[in-house]
Amino acid sequence: MKSSFLELREITSMKLIFCSKLKSDLLRQAVSFEQSDSFLVLPVCTMERYVKDLLSWEEYFGEEGILTQKIQDQLCGAGAVRNRIDFYNYFTCEEVPDFNRYTCLVIPGGDAELGVERIKNNKLLSALSNYQGMILAYSAGALMLYQEYFLSPNWYYTTMKYCRGIGLDCMPPFLLEMHYDGSESMAGMIKEAGKYLNKDVCAIGDYGILIYDNYEKSMIEYGDVTYFKIQNQT
DSSP states (O other): OOEEHHHHHHTSOOOEEEESSOOHHHHHHHEEOOTTOOEEEOOTTOOTTTOSSHHHHHHHHSTTOHHHHHHHHHHHTTTOOGGGEEEOOTTTOOSOOOGGGSSEEEEOOSOHHHHHHHHHHTTOHHHHHTOOSEEEEETHHHHTTSSEEEEOOSSSOSSOEEEEOOOOTTSOSSEEEESOOOOHHHHHHHHHHHHHHTOOEEEEEEEEEEEEETTTTEEEEEEEEEEEOOTTOO
């Protein structure tokens, strides 16, 4: 039985929600947001071909922005209240916001390496490291939170790539692969990366969601989630 967002936070100390795509129907399987919950969206991974300056920011993340509406719709579909969803603008914010004023930080996908760069350039790392609420991160937004992660070949990356992330202490001991399609070729790349980094890998498809409890060191899976046991295997 699913629990309310508040119950997950206070009773089981749930900290991290990972998915490949933000979908309200998936979120509803795992959590129910309360009307009192507040959200701060950190779209730091958004590719520069979409957002490269303040003008393009307003087009995508302004009050009537293209992605603003999509993100709000999905969160509200899981119980959030629209006017309690804020967006961090890294072009206009002169001071680091108090993340702990928010119940949940939402970190969308895009380009993980660019996300790391923006986190550092905007001096957000300390605020993220000291955050005590929930983190809902999807696609590249989840990958960049690791100390080290991999990017398997796709339409955006031509070869396997190993990268350094921001390294939050609350991250699980296993790695993540996003947009897993169940193919043999993708499974092979996951195993290759897992052996190289000596880590197990949890692969999340577009219709999967994973909740990781940082306190209990446990996870709950919903939908399309596949765990690859790789660590210390020969």
